Amino acid sequence: SLQAANLCSSYAPQACRPSLLRLARISRTPATAVCPFLRAVTGPERPSRPPRAAGARKLPVLYNSRVSALRLCQCRIVTAHASMLRSTSALLLTRLATTTIRAMAAIDSSGCAGECYADGTYQRGSRLRLGLVRHGESMNNVHEAQGTYKTGRVADPELSPRGRRQAEVLGAFLGNTSKAEYFGLGKIDEIWVSPHRRTLDTAAPAAKATGLAPRVYTDIFEAGGIYDANDAYDAFVARGGMTRAEMQAAHPTYVLPDAVDATGWYRGPGKESDDECRARAKRVLERVRATASGLKDSRNVLVVAHYDFISAFLDAVLVPGTTGEFARWRHHNTAVTVVDIEQATGEVAFMKVNAAPHIYEADEGLLSGFPL
Template sequence: MNLYLIRHAESVNNARFRDADVIDLSLRDPDPALTDLGRVQAEHLARFIAHAAEPYTQHPHGRALLTHLVVSPMRRAIETAQAIARQASLPVEVWDDIHEVGGIFDSVDDQQQPLPGMTREEILALLPDAHLPPSITERGWWHQTTVETFAQAHERAQRVAERLRAYAAAHPEARLGLVSHGIFLTLLVRVLVGAPFREPLPAYFYHNNTGITRLEFIQPHEIAIHYTNFIGHLPSECLTY
């Protein structure tokens, strides 16, 4: 199986933090939408996935890069997947375990307060044909009473890695796209390649908005990294982080 890890397009928070030149939690939206530029990025990404040849290979144009798509339940990922699903006509499944580190939370008076996230109805309004797990209800999907720690996110990345290994064993010919988030993608790649966990992390896998990393599952615990953070689908004026 080939796995394509995709970071979401530019979110409102990405733009706010860039403009402020600092990560100020008082500026953040708990579950931000895409910016106008982010929507343009998502369309470039979707067009590339629907029609482009595999980067760095001689595969012919005309086939979709992906056969299946899974996506985080956070709004910025859902809106990115919406563009891909529309242009590439892909089946979409929402995985509630590939969200960004921390989960959904608001920052009030320097206190982080968990929030439930998008409801089942809200997600299906954007992805009407998507398959959602029972854990996503009309009360949202983030059911924790605390904000996820970095160590807990690492443990979640380990569980997702096992889930992906099982998926690869069941679907060896699949080309699976996974739309997720910058920090979680770093944790997931590190787990898949066997890197040890330490805080702070000694190395990150950088992903621009809509950057693509391709991993191939050779054996359950043997991974080939074909490329990381491919952004050839974006014109230079659309590059953001």
């Protein structure tokens, strides 16, 4: 289901109509059921004017068939009604979730169908904003790129030299409030981090730049967990991961849960399966929604995690019935995906997907994570 963001709920620009109608056709759903905004643009009549709140500031309505470069209308995916769509449209939903639909509408006296008002239109309730970060390039990533993953991998790899530099430029970017606003993370309130060595090290520059003490969460680890494998990669032995003493020595400011002890933190019997990871990601989503529901004020959280886990989390939001491998999403090393969880409803809205402006800004050949 599409819902307009930053636009009066009674209006929709003509330029959005083709995308909305296409979604309706593919999902075999009545157009007005896919998006109530189509009611305002599919008929010849003009939309009725909403009641005006006392003292509300007038804003021009973006309702004009003459598209020009003056005003931006954004539509975003809201997942509360995603179940109404047939599975054939799931891929379209996923693609639309990664893309902001932009329509430029002329703002002049002849192009306005009415007025919308700032009060109640642009103000939203509290929300929990998550900046989901994939860790910097690890030595296992290097082996994978070189075709030596099965023989060269280790259970809990360190960052490569390039991965450490990626973490540094991310930390510097997030430490600059004006730059961090690109992600909507101008003020980061918390940092959550996976207990893998590569994520702990990736979070360190951001923690230093923001002055925050990262909290380690043992339920956001990478799919598979911590394990050793034979050369054929068909037999696996679980390992505990970094111990409490090792984490405290490497990162003394980090806040560790009791689950990290003298034996490590990973408790799996072997290599976690992809579907077991997906089930865990759904539990994390419910935990995050519960956290959001208790908020009085909006908060921004940086979550330093992993390719497959972030993919599983996003699938849990958009297409929760997905099974098997994590093939729907792409994440560069230290790229950021930003989602909002609404306090009142638990709905999840996408802001950014796989955004890496810090990598391009550095211009040091730091882009890595998957073949382009």
